[in-house]
Amino acid sequence: MNETIHVRPLLDPIIDTLGHDPRSPYPERFWLPTLGPTALALLRLIAYRFDRAEHGFVLDLAVSMEQLWSDESTSRVPADLAALIMSGGEDPARRRQGR
DSSP: OOOEEEEOOOOOHHHHHHOOOTTSHHHHHHTHHHHOHHHHHHHHHHHHHHHHOTTOEEEEHHHHHHHHSOGGGGGGHHHHHHHHHHTTSSOHHHHHTTO
16 A cells, blocks of 8 residues: 655645635634644645745655554544545545646
8 A cells, every 4th residue: 555645736826825824723613623633734734835835745654644643543634634635624625636
C-alpha cells in the first residue's frame, strides 16, 4: 500500500483572498464539527508544510499521522482525506488531470 501522497497547491484567487487559514481560530469553531479532529490536524499540517514548500511536496501519511496522533487513529486517514475532498479542501478534478 502506498502511504505517500503528492500535495500540490490549488490556486484560487477568490479563496486566497476570502478564505481562512486552517491554523486560525475560525476552523476550530466552524470546520471541526464537519471535518473532525484528525482531518483538521492533517489540514493544518499541510498548511504548515506549504509554508516551506509552496509548489508542493510528498506527504508520508504514516509518519505524519504518527506525529499528530497515536497509532490507533491512523485507520481514520482515508475517511479524513475523503472528508477534506468532500468539503472542498482538495479538488479531485485537478488531481485526475495530474495538476
